[in-house]
Amino acid sequence: MDSLLEFFNQYDNTTRLTLVDGFLAVFLSFILTVIITQVYKLTYKGQRYSQSFVQTVIIMGVVVSLIMIVIGNNIAVAFGLVGAFSIIRFRSAMSDPKDIAFIFFGMAAGIACGLGFYLLAVIFTFSLCVLIYILYLFDYGKRGGEPRVLKITVPENLQYDGMFDDLFEQYFLSYSLTRVQTTNLGTMISLEYEVEVKEGVKDKEVIDSVRERNSNLNVALNYASTGY
Template sequence: MPKIFESVIGTNITIGTFLICIIAAVAAGFLISILYKATHRKESVSQSYIMSIVMLPGIVSVIILLINDTSKALGLAGAFSLVRFRSVPGDPKDIAYIFFAMAAGVSCGLGYITFAAIFIIILSAVMLVLNAFKYGMPDTSSMTLKITVPENLNYQGLFDSILDENTTSWHLKRVKTVDFGTLFDLVYSIELKNNVDQKKFIDSLRTLNGNLNVTLILYKYDDQIYAK
């Protein structure tokens, strides 16, 4: 096997090998953070999460280097890296990036710098291709629809035809009176087709509800009051 595929760590850890491993791990974290930003261009990203991705491989590599027992080092590094997701619900892809950064850190911590570089290049290329082709993107968007209607309007079945035309599925989640009973708020859970013009969809609903409020909300930004 060529020497570039061998571990840079010998029987004893020197200052030189320690610095090589840490610098390589930090560089790996930086590259993974760039990949994360590239695959989340249309989404808001957290600066703290980006910084965590940069730091994580370096932290994991230090733990691997300083603890002789590799299994114990991996367990400790995993506990530290996933502590954030024990209290805050995380996107599965975000958690996968945590494991990505951990794997790069472990490779660097064990001294296999070349393997870490190849691993990052291959997985980054795969992620960029999948993101470019929008692999796995659903044909619909899960949304919450709130329609306000006057009290004298019989809303039962009124919006069914419009909902059937523009969604793949829908159901009425809640009906609530507002403004001392003068209005009704209807809350629907819908699977809106991605090719639907949302403005035209809302306008068609407004022609039936007396031009009162119509609100369309993505599930993850849904106001908690609608779920109560």
Template sequence: MNYIFSSVAGDSLTLSSTLAILGCALLTGLFISCVYLFTHKESGCQPSFPITLIMLPAIIATVILLVGSNVARAFSLAGAFSLIRFRSAPGDPKDIAYVFFTVAVGLAAGMGFLTYAMLFALILCLAMILLEKTGFGHPKTEAMTLKITIPEDLNYEGVFDDILKEYTASYKMRRVRTTEFGTLFELVYRIQLKKNASQKAFIDGIRCRNGNMNVSLVLNEYEDKVYE
């Protein structure tokens, strides 16, 4: 039984072991990529990221194959993780978990532990699906960004508090700034609407208070567009 979980890499590279390792890395990467697409079918994703998840285990496995010794493997591990570029652009934080996931699978495959690589991929993918289906960590309502424009002669301190308390489960002012050469104020709130709150009634209430000036309500995943 133990031979199933033993390394196929051996002391030297052979064509058969190399093909087996790369094939396993690509197949597990494809499996992880399919699970990623399944768990993101509602929110969507960048088309290039699932392709990256397929290729990354094979790339990491190739690096490990070419290195060879245990000491060098430790350095290659540090180098592999240092190559990951964490972007400041908005995105799903789960993407980082998927990147580390594929790197770990690639390391296992590159060291020749193909059964472990497939086992890790299966268990963690099942965990990802289970967490997605149970909605673990998902808030009951979406966090949103509210931007309100008001005239400079309107005292903004507490002017919308009664409306916000009526329609939101929580709210917090994040920013105040002047616009149009100081003739207008722009208020930015982070809010969570109540479950059955009407967005139209909420915005209409604010428009009646701010003189029918601009009001925008944006999901936090698109928050950068609010500040354009």
């Protein structure tokens, strides 16, 4: 009888410790992922900001911390969870590759909290947040030019090969022809280029120069997607 009571007391103490660890891991992972998403909001430069994505990073961090507590050192449970989560399919495409990095960032913080490495989780989160902000502050990795999409309409009988090369060399760091298609019932041709405009070059300068050679037809210089 005494051994049975001792077993239940030991079981009760273990349960209480597990609950305390669980609440601590959830609370800390929530705080850390909120900090991570604040850095994400501060450094985001894309055109498709998503509130749902920000909340997803927080939720995933908390869920992963609980998963790590449940798994513990039990290999069987780990394989069971792998099988359970393998049926999940994510069909939404990421518009910005950096979004994937923030997802792994939140998950890593959650894993550290779930395993009980609370100090490591805090140090890791704050250190990486500082590094991300430094990269944002110095605009690291940006090239000198600005991406644009240049669309030029030319007459169907005009030989356009090499016609604008000298202008492109003057105004652009790089350029490439990406699409050629007929328009206006086949009487005209639409050319589409991906270009990188040199610093200091005005859009009007480019448009006016091109219009002098394409018979004053339509020219459009659009801002390219900055998701990358």
